[in-house]
Amino acid sequence: MSDEQAKTATFFVTEASEDSAILTDVSDAQVHTLSENPGVAAGDVLEATLSPDPPMNVTYSVVEVVERVDIPVRVSDETPTPQARDLAEGLPEGELATAERAGVGEVHVLSVGADNVDDAVADVAEDEQTVSRAARIGIDHVEIRSGDDFVSVRYLP
Known part of the structure; x- marks a missing residue:
């Protein structure tokens, strides 16, 4: 060895x-x-x-x-942050926008259409790539929030 x-x-x-x-x-x-x-x-x-x-x-x-x-992934009932709402505004359905958080972490916003929000939240929460991405960027936990037609994934310290 x-x-x-x-x-x-x-x-x-x-x-x-x-x-x-x-x-x-x-x-x-x-x-x-x-x-x-x-x-x-x-x-x-x-x-x-x-x-x-x-x-x-x-x-x-x-x-x-x-x-x-263990990097927990939590679905939150809180409304998306103003930053997430700004990223989602005008984002075509199926597109992803990303931004760095103030301090440490990232915010990913996925435009999914109003009929697909619940399914998209479940998919992101169950996707092993959500945890893998958090580990890659050195994050301690992930929070998922949703708007009327988008999903916000917050990678948090």
Whole structure:
């Protein structure tokens, strides 16, 4: 196990069973299959070091877990912020607008049409890419709000 082959990154656990797990690097989307599950569950976010298993180097082992976090995704009943409403104004249906938050984080606004808001909120809340994106930008939690014809996703510290 050479240090040159080891990879330290932030990983999203996309799948986990009793015997194995599949991790995705949130920065480069590279997928790593673990030869054994070190106690992770689907949805976990790990800052860890992985090393390929010899001799084939097709599976990986966890060398070290620096941090293990849960990034909650919450659907809020609060109205969207003025910033989100401004981003949504005039945004064509199906389009996405993004902006940095004051301080840390991002706001994503997706125009979905009035008939699709509830389905879009559920889709965003269940999409593993929501958590993966939060991990990539170093965020602690995600809040989803909705307007009459758009969804606002707030990536918050």
